[in-house]
């Protein structure tokens with residue numbers, strides 16, 4: 370049911386419209402002038418307002434402007450007489466959704482009404498989407514080690530200090546970087562992410578600093594690099610420990626001077642960028658081994674934030690499990706399912722070498738592969754990595770409810786076994802099992818496989 374407000378100084382029109390929408394089962398209010406309409410709108414928060422253009426006391430345009438404050442979610446449809454079409458058009462430029470002409474035609478009225486409702490539905494789901502995106506980047510957990518991280522984030526976010534985020538795979542380093550940006554004065558500007566490990570070393574400089582057309586083979590046009598794209602905002606250098614030494618030297622120069630030059634260019638370009646970086650490597654060890662520049666390390670590491678492994682904060686596991694299972698059921702549009710207390714206890718005892726990412730994948734797998742309204746500790750035993758490691762996989766496979774679950778489980782166990790047998794050398798494993806390497810990477814990602822030491 371939609372809430373509809375009708376504003377017209379002509380009683381005949383108010384009554385006619387009210388009747389149409391009441392007959393349609395909507396909740397209807399009427400007002401005979403602007404000031405009345407605004408009071409009502411504030412209390413009633415209508416989905417839709419039908420608003421006469423020409424009224425004594427306050428005309429439709431003014432009411433429209435004030436409705437933005439009194440009832441910002443309302444869609445407004447102007448009603449215009451013969452002489453007021455231009456004003457109605459102007460109103461649509463000023464935020465009204467549409468307009469109708471007197472004498473009103475019921476069919477046309479209902480069509481406009483339904484389209485507006487559809488649009489309302491859409492804008493609401495946009496908001497849902499936005500809140501889903503926000504929940505994706507929410508840092509969940511309440512353990513003392515995580516709280517210390519959150520406190521530090523809050524303390525340093527507002528400054529422009531460079532922050533080096535360290536921590537194992539899947540601990541949430543990227544979430545920390547996004548939270549810092551969100552809480553900073555640059556939150557309205559861009560957040561640009563560069564995964565230094567994913568970019569081939571011969572392309573990283575062009576990726577970061579941009580290039581001029583023709584400066585190397587394949588440079589077909591001028592291109593701005595990530596530093597320029599991030600101007601005014603935040604640049605997140607992920608996996609910084611994997612950056613080539615040439616690129617390290619150039620990044621250092623940009624950080625020291627605040628200017629860069631594109632590859633093949635000579636013109637210095639000034640940039641205002643806050644740099645956050647992350648690594649799962651021990652950079653101090655890398656410095657000792659000659660793999661990372663000490664001077665760059667000090668530039669990046671003005672404030673260190675270390676994200677603790679999941680095994681250091683098992684208290685967070687129950688909250689994370691609920692968070693991920695709610696998120697998944699929202700995404701699938703299904704009813705949320707509960708994990709029994711015993712199941713959660715079991716999850717708390719596992720080792721989690723892949724940290725929160727692995728926990729998330731496990732929760733998703735459990736939701737997909739188990740039946741029954743509740744996920745039990747037996748489900749956890751048979752469907753987690755430790756289950757796959759057990760001595761008698763045959764029986765577990767037979768316990769799976771359908772063929773596709775069986776195929777997935779078998780594929781997963783096979784790949785995990787082969788990776789272990791090849792000491793987690795992905796290239797070697799791919800060659801041995803005659804699977805394209807990229808394919809193997811996809812499977813590893815799909816099943817959330819991680820090396821357990």
Ligand SMILES: Nc1ncnc2c1ncn2[C@@H]1O[C@H](COP(=O)(O)OP(=O)(O)OP(=O)(O)O)[C@@H](O)[C@H]1O
Nearest residue numbers: 507508509537538539540541542543544649725726
């Ligand atoms: N505290 C948390 N609350 C909710 N979700 C989390 C939390 N920590 C991590 N995640 C989720 O776990 C996954 C991995 O997190 P993220 O990518 O931030 O980790 P990372 O440390 O950057 O990993 P990697 O080292 O592999 O790049 C993401 O899906 C993220 O949303």
Ligand SMILES: [Mg+2]
Nearest residue numbers: 542543607647
């Ligand atoms: Mg990451």
